Amino acid sequence: MRNRKSALIAGVCTMVSVFWLAGCGPKEIENEYVKINRYTGLEVNEITESKVTDETVDSQMEQIRGNYATYKEIIDRPAQKGDRVTIDYSGKVDGVAFDGGTASAQQLELGAGGYIDGFEDGIVGHSAGETFDINTTFPDPYQNNPDLSGKDAVFTITLSKIEEVTLPEMNDEFVTMVKGEDTTVEQYTKEIRGTLESQAVVQNQSDKKSVIMDELMKHVELLKYPKNKVQKYKDQMTEQYQQIATSLNMEFADFLEQYMGMDEDTFKEELDSQIKEYVKQQEVLDLIAKEEKITVSENEISEWLDENAQAQQMTVDDLKSQYSEDEIKDQALANKVISWLWDKAEVTKSDSAKE
Known part of the structure; x- marks a missing residue:
C-alpha cells in the first residue's frame, strides 16, 4: 500500500511539474473582439537572420560609387x-x-x-x-x-x-559630395555600417513577426471587429492615397487605375480586407500584452524610433511626423510582444543552423 501511495504521489508531482513548466497547458484568453486559444509554445521554424559583414559594407560602398559612375x-x-x-x-x-x-x-x-x-x-x-x-x-x-x-x-x-x-575614387572629397556635408571615408563607412545593421535588425524582427503571426493566427477566433478602429484606419489610408493622387495632379480614379490596376470599388474591397486583418492582429497583440503585463518604457520607444529611423535613413523627427504618439507606442509595443512570443515559442532550427 505504501508503495502504491508513493507512486501516486510521484505521479501527481510529475504532472504538476509538467503543467508548471508548460504554463499549465495552452492558455486561453479573450476580449470582446478576439479569442486566443494558444499563444505560448508556438511551433515555428528558425529564420535566416540578416547579418552585416565587412563584405556587406564594402558592397554597399561600391554600389554608392556605381551610382556616380x-x-x-x-x-x-x-x-x-x-x-x-x-x-x-x-x-x-x-x-x-x-x-x-x-x-x-x-x-x-x-x-x-x-x-x-x-x-x-x-x-x-x-x-x-x-x-x-x-x-x-x-x-x-x-x-x-x-x-x-x-x-x-x-x-x-x-x-x-x-x-x-x-567609377569615382572613394576619398573624403567624394563622400563629402555624396553626404552633402564635410565627412571622411572612415566616418561615412561607419555610418553606412550603422544603417545596414539597423536595417538587418528591423528585417529580422519583421521576419520573426511574419512567422509568429502566421502560426499565432491559426489559434485565434474572431468574435467581432472594432468598427470604429477599422473605419479610422480605412479613412487614414484612403486619405493618404488621395494625397498621392493629388501630388501627381491626377484624379483619384485615374491614379488607382494607372498605378494600382484597380477601380474604386476594388480598391475599397482590398483596403477593407487588409485593414480588418491588420486590426485583428493588433487586437491579438494588445490582448497578449495586457494579459502578460508587457509594457514599453520611454527608453524602449526611443530605441524603436532610433532603429527604424536609421534603417529608413531619415531623422527621428521625420519618422515621428508620420505617426501619432499612440501609434508609435503601439508599434514599439507590438515589436516587444513579438520578441516575447518568439522567446516562448518552440523554434525548430534549420539544418544549416544545427551544423
Whole structure:
C-alpha cells in the first residue's frame, strides 16, 4: 500500500511539474473582439537572420560609387568585362521563342552577373553594330521560370552600344559630395555600417513577426471587429492615397487605375480586407500584452524610433511626423510582444543552423 501511495504521489508531482513548466497547458484568453486559444509554445521554424559583414559594407560602398559612375561611348574596340552595353535580344528553346526571352534597349554591365551563366561572357569580344548568337543553358532549378530549368537556349543578340565605365575614387572629397556635408571615408563607412545593421535588425524582427503571426493566427477566433478602429484606419489610408493622387495632379480614379490596376470599388474591397486583418492582429497583440503585463518604457520607444529611423535613413523627427504618439507606442509595443512570443515559442532550427 505504501508503495502504491508513493507512486501516486510521484505521479501527481510529475504532472504538476509538467503543467508548471508548460504554463499549465495552452492558455486561453479573450476580449470582446478576439479569442486566443494558444499563444505560448508556438511551433515555428528558425529564420535566416540578416547579418552585416565587412563584405556587406564594402558592397554597399561600391554600389554608392556605381551610382556616380560616368560613361564614355567606345567605338574603337570590342566589348570587355566591366563595360556597360546596350543590347536587343531574343531567346529560343528548341527553336521556339519563350515568354520573357525578348527585350530591346537593355543595358547591362558585363561581369556583374545579372544574367544566366554564359550570357554576359558571350557578349565579350563583340563590337557595336554586330548581331550574333549565344548558346546558353538555364540553371536547374530556374526559379524565374521553372519550365526552362536545365534547358539549352539560343539568344540572338544585337549589340548597339559599348560604354566604358569610370567609377569615382572613394576619398573624403567624394563622400563629402555624396553626404552633402564635410565627412571622411572612415566616418561615412561607419555610418553606412550603422544603417545596414539597423536595417538587418528591423528585417529580422519583421521576419520573426511574419512567422509568429502566421502560426499565432491559426489559434485565434474572431468574435467581432472594432468598427470604429477599422473605419479610422480605412479613412487614414484612403486619405493618404488621395494625397498621392493629388501630388501627381491626377484624379483619384485615374491614379488607382494607372498605378494600382484597380477601380474604386476594388480598391475599397482590398483596403477593407487588409485593414480588418491588420486590426485583428493588433487586437491579438494588445490582448497578449495586457494579459502578460508587457509594457514599453520611454527608453524602449526611443530605441524603436532610433532603429527604424536609421534603417529608413531619415531623422527621428521625420519618422515621428508620420505617426501619432499612440501609434508609435503601439508599434514599439507590438515589436516587444513579438520578441516575447518568439522567446516562448518552440523554434525548430534549420539544418544549416544545427551544423
